[in-house]
Amino acid sequence: MEPGTPLDTDIAIETPEHIVFRHRVAGPARRLLAYLLDLVICYGVLVVIALVAFVVPLGATEAAAKTESLGASVGLVLVMAFAAQWLYFAVLEGWRGTTPGKAAFGLRVLTTTGRPIGFREAALRNVLRAADALPLTYTAGCLSIAGLASMALTRHFQRLGDLAAATIVVLPNRARAVVPLVLWPPAEPQELARLAEVVRLDADQRQSIEMFLRRRAQLGPARELELARMIAPALGARFGVPSADPSRTLALLYDRAASAGRDDAPPSSRTPGSWR
Secondary structure (H helix, E strand, O other), X not given: OOOOOOOOEEEEEEOOOOOEEEEEEOOHHHHHHHHHHHHHHHHHHHHHHHHHHHHHHHHOOOHHHHHHHHHHHHXXXXXXXXXXXXXXXXXXXHHHOOOHHHHHOOOEEEEOOOOEOOHHHHHHHHHOHHHHOOOOHHHOOOOOHHHHHHHHHOOOOOOHHHHHHOEEEEEEEEEEEEOXXXXXXXXXXXXXXXXXXXXXXXXXXXXXXXXXXXXXXXXXXXXXXXXXXXXXHHHHHHHOOOOOOHHHHHHHHHHHHHOOOOOOOOHHHOOOOOEO
16 A cells, blocks of 8 residues: 555445445544544533533432432433443444444445444444453543454454444445446347356456456457457356357356346346447
8 A cells, every 4th residue: 555545445335236336435544533523422412411410419408309319310320321332323323324423524334235234233333342442441442452453454444343243334425336237239049048047257257347348448449359358268168158259258248147146137138238
């Protein structure tokens, strides 16, 4: 990583509907600032409530009433302290996917599949906040040694709570949907007859082919053919597609792989697109 490069990184998440969303994953610095702002907000409210709760009993004239009011005030403050520690983050993240501090810095919590989190994920990731703070648990998470180590070792900057709940923190305002590639013209009957019924490509193969198909309009014919010939013959032989036209071979394979698991018709049979 070059000096000055931000810790935030781009990731691509493909939904079951085969729509790809690209998000910017939030780095540790931005998340720490959001967390500190949340602490100021929730504990600031707690201090105000505590001041009011302890000032009111002082107005009581009888000693017994004053003692009883002070006891109730202590109970109220303890309940509010518990809520600030354990409920503030879990309830707000489960309800809205964010907290006031995260919202101020443009952050949102999602599952690793790109879905909004629920109360289960929110509760799990926040229960483990204490583990993230180890070994300095008395710092209220401001010096989360275990959490920082986990974020440094994971690709998507996930602390221990994120790993357990399968969540990530992203910048949704920078998310953008990528229009799915559509095979055009549609596959001919003779092409389908030779094509394997099931085409499974690994993540690297799909990413490489998609990048090629999206960018080949900017390539010259010679360069397009050169790049296609690097991978089309091997894949074509593997899945039974002649590679006389390497670019068409890659388009057919990608379309079949992208359509795997669909209940509806594949893209090639629905809407004209920009690739062939």
